[in-house]
Amino acid sequence: MAELDTSSKDGKGGKVRSKKASTRVDLTAMVDLAFLLITFFMLTTTLNKPQAMDLAMPDKDQKQTDQLAVAASRTMTILLGSGDKIEWYIGEPGKSAPTVEGFGKTGIRKTLLENSQKVKQTTGKDMFVIIKPSDKSVYKNMVDILDEMNIANIQSYGIVDISQPEIDLLKKDNIYQ
């Protein structure tokens, strides 16, 4: 940085003075560098921490008797297929036509919100969602659908193994490849 020389230069006195070298060092560049590094380390340490999504799976050894029977009318089943596609239906399989949909704001999120409102109005209880990932779906789909549950504020949901009739449904709609 520019530094103004304010020391008088006129040597009119005639006396030869030994000029004392200044002990001051320009620290500007050093401070600049230090703050740059601080910013770097601050950002990397706080942003590095991964987010964790908690997931509770149903207990496998639980006896069938103490499981709560959920009315079919307020159960929504979501099947995860290949190619980021999902298929959903309400109630028992085969009784209502399944719908094929994609992820995102206009896809499953809208459906989830609409369905949960509808179920709330007709039965007065919250909707129960069953998620069935097929073997052709990827891990991202599973995380995405769990995230949608979070966004749509659905409290009760579970991940269950897929069954053969449901795989056939997916096959029929060409999202099991």
Added chain:
Amino acid sequence: MPRVKIKRKSTVTDMTAMCDVAFLLLTFFILTAKPKVPDPVEIDVPGSTVTIKQPEENIATLVVGKGKVFFDITGAKIRTTTLEQMGQKYSVTFNETEKARYASMQGVGVPMSQMKQYLDLESDQRENFKQPGIPADSVSNELFNWIREARIATKAINGAELRLSIKGDSKEEYPTIKKVIDILQKQKVNKFSLITSLRSAKK
């Protein structure tokens, strides 16, 4: 006759104190920063809107990618104890250097039969070593034992329950994930976390 000089003010400020503070903070951040060791396989973590941070202690991570599973535990002491217990189970004895090496590593995906050989490698050779992943099939379910021994070690050393989290690749097919979840459920671990990266709710 002397001219009247206007005394100009110096623009130099004393930076010493500022420099001191800056370097103090810098030292603090450098010391607290954890070196990020790259994952054994390329992992593209899926995004989600959850913002709950993962705890730092008593946590084990199962890194799942390309059909392989890697196991990572936090805490050097727990790591060493887990390795010792695994060694006893599979009758492999590890010396102090090997234990220290294992303690400083992160995700490891080597079957017990190759573990000693892997730990004896120098760090630059180790990077080139192709890790086959921890066997998790029904014939030799080493992953099951790793998780169990790690849980026992955590309970014994820290007196706390080990939390498990799964760090999976976005493109990983569901059967691999299911296999891991099944192993966890076999030990009655029904609650675990999935590691995600941050994404805003709007798409």
